[in-house]
């Protein structure tokens with residue numbers, strides 16, 4: 178069976194010949210040429226609506242005119258100077274703005290980096306330095322990036338850590354509440370308490386609380402399939418941290434900056450984080466990340482412990498300042514909340530029509546749609562989800578899956594209602610094709626799905642990210 182277009186195919190295969198396999202998560206042979214707003218065009222000129230939003234890095238939309246103009250202006254003035262030696266006005270302005278917009282009342286300081294991963298490595302460093310303690314507690318199912326600290330804190334795919342150990346020591350993983358795959362008839366309160374008991378287990382068996390530097394949490398787990406825990410659970414963990422001198426760190430890299438229908442996804446809970454990591458949409462996908470933390474904690478790390486030649490690059494910082502303008506002035510968090518509710522209703526309508534839609538989770542324009550073999554057993558349908566995303570690609574949607582079987586819905590927040598309606602018309606026909614059994618995966622993709630499963634060497638009921 179042919180792929181979508183020969184030029185894309187050819188370029189894709191050329192790329193694969195020279196690129197180390199770890200650098201590409203293969204879904205289908207899409208080679209991007211240009212993009213605008215919520216639309217992406219491939220090298221053959223075919224248009225797609227982008228439901229991936231460049232992996233949640235495009236909240237303000239592709240090629241946002243305000244962001245592009247700010248970058249062009251900065252390029253004419255200063256493209257790069259290592260801000261670890263001598264800063265420039267644009268970088269100075271961004272640091273000040275990030276400290277001001279962070280949630281909570283405590284004075285904040287900022288440390289810049291180039292990727293979400295290095296920001297999470299930084300969180301480990303700042304937390305250890307500020308507390309003089311070594312242990313970090315993070316969660317099963319989390320994705321925090323792929324630098325050594327971040328990958329050690331993550332917990333969503335054995336293939337990510339296979340062959341690369343030893344990992345960063347003294348990181349303990351605890352279960353993250355799942356309100357979909359819970360016990361029969363369990364209430365939200367019961368779920369919160371059951372998982373809080375699991376959270377406490379290490380502390381009562383082998384982990385002295387006074388040796389724990391921080392708890393690192395995604396307020397909504399993105400790569401696990403958009404999973405939001407009960408507020409009661411998060412707040413209990415937070416209170417336990419405060420009572421025991423443990424810092425509370427939140428990873429807002431995927432879910433922050435309006436994505437989850439609020440400026441910060443931690444605003445779903447009654448908490449004030451000590452340390453926050455941000456990246457992705459911060460500079461509209463330009464390489465920039467930040468750790469924003471309480472000033473007294475941020476002061477504890479010595480010079481050069483977390484500094485990079487290109488961190489705070491002025492073009493990236495100009496992009497970030499302009500992106501923040503767009504997010505704030507165009508009220509993107511509020512738009513995300515309203516359009517997310519609209520999208521949720523559309524998915525619920527489709528769920529009433531198609532039995533294989535097991536769960537619809539939507540927090541802002543930020544959704545995880547479970548494709549299951551059976552609504553009662555909730556068994557993940559990985560092959561089904563692979564077919565659905567492939568047909569969606571054929572029909573003009575960029576759609577990928579999380580945790581094997583969960584459709585990832587994260588369009589740029591500037592997507593219009595007209596585009597959203599088009600998305601749901603296409604999805605309806607894709608789902609109908611799936612129900613009618615008429616979607617055939619190309620041989621190459623079928624083979625890839627099998628290989629992917631084999632190299633993971635884990636049971637069918639396992640749970641992974643990025644596939």
Ligand SMILES: Cc1ncc(COP(=O)(O)O)c(C=O)c1O
Pocket residue numbers: 232292293294295297320321322323395399400428429430431432456457
């Ligand atoms: C929650 C979360 N944290 C950290 C990262 C790592 O960010 P980066 O890929 O920019 O290193 C990601 C990326 O997907 C993420 O989703």
